[in-house]
Amino acid sequence: MVSGIVFDIRKYSVHDGPGIRTAVFLKGCPLHCLWCHNPEGLSFSPEILRRPERCLACGACALACPLKLEPRAEAGGQKCAACPAFGACVGACPAEALQLVGKRMSVGEVLDAIREDLPFYEESGGGVTFTGGEPLAQPEFILELLQACRAEGIHGALDTSGFAGRDLVVKAGTLADIVLFDLKLLDDERHKAVTGVSNAPILANLAALYEAGANVILRLPLIPGINDASVDLENMAHYIASLAAEAGPQKAHILPYHSAAKGKYSLRGENYAMGDTPVPSAEAVNKAAAIFEAAGISVTIGG
Ligand code: SF4
Ligand code: SF4
Structure with a gap:
């Protein structure tokens, strides 16, 4: 049976999609965002x-x-x-x-952990969210997991940076009931500087997901000094609105920056690249929400 490296399974999450959810964290990510909340998920090994x-x-x-x-x-x-x-x-x-x-788990072992929470999913309209790390960086594993959830009628969400091969993104994105798709910055050079990768495949994959009819909810981290300038927010809002006008009103979650992961970096003997960056003010969050709403995007603050 297919297996992969999992670094956490968190029960009773209410931030990773609708209802009460089990969040399964797959290890390894091709991006290195400066503000990464899960640095323990970056490397592909335990x-x-x-x-x-x-x-x-x-x-x-x-x-x-x-x-x-x-x-x-x-x-x-x-x-x-x-x-x-x-x-x-x-x-x-x-x-x-x-x-x-991080430990190696088979699809069956992950499913066993997920099944323990079935009563909560049924009561709350929840399910499982595969996150990370980048779940698509373990292609066979994530496809098998999503297929198994679908076969058992378990609501499956895929939380992804969108940085993967097109066919895989579309296949996994259409197997999932919801794709939580992160968008950070439109400017490619700045995107490379803060994440380590180009956003060109990410943007192309997002368009392909809409075209394939996937149920996409955008996740927009709001990071002070990186993507919170009005011009960046307006450009992003117009880009999103123009992307899939035919798919109806777009949905987006604004995820305000927080520094809760700072302590994890010191556990790893690493410096926290965001230093003492303050969290965005309520005013800044509301201003960002207003910009997206003005472009016809339905906004939720937080996950
Ligand atoms: S310190 Fe390193 S070499 Fe020693 S038991 Fe732990 S993992 Fe193995
Ligand atoms: S020496 Fe410290 S790290 Fe090693 S086993 Fe004892 S308590 Fe744990």
């Missing part, structure tokens, strides 16, 4: 996070390490790539000072 403040200095991790490393200082580093028992140190730690992020 990894180890260290929380030195929890460490009891008991030495249990070192005893478990086949490479005789000092895991409380080195776990997850380059030397661990050769580990024949990756994560043995994590299992040995009594204080959760080491955390394994």
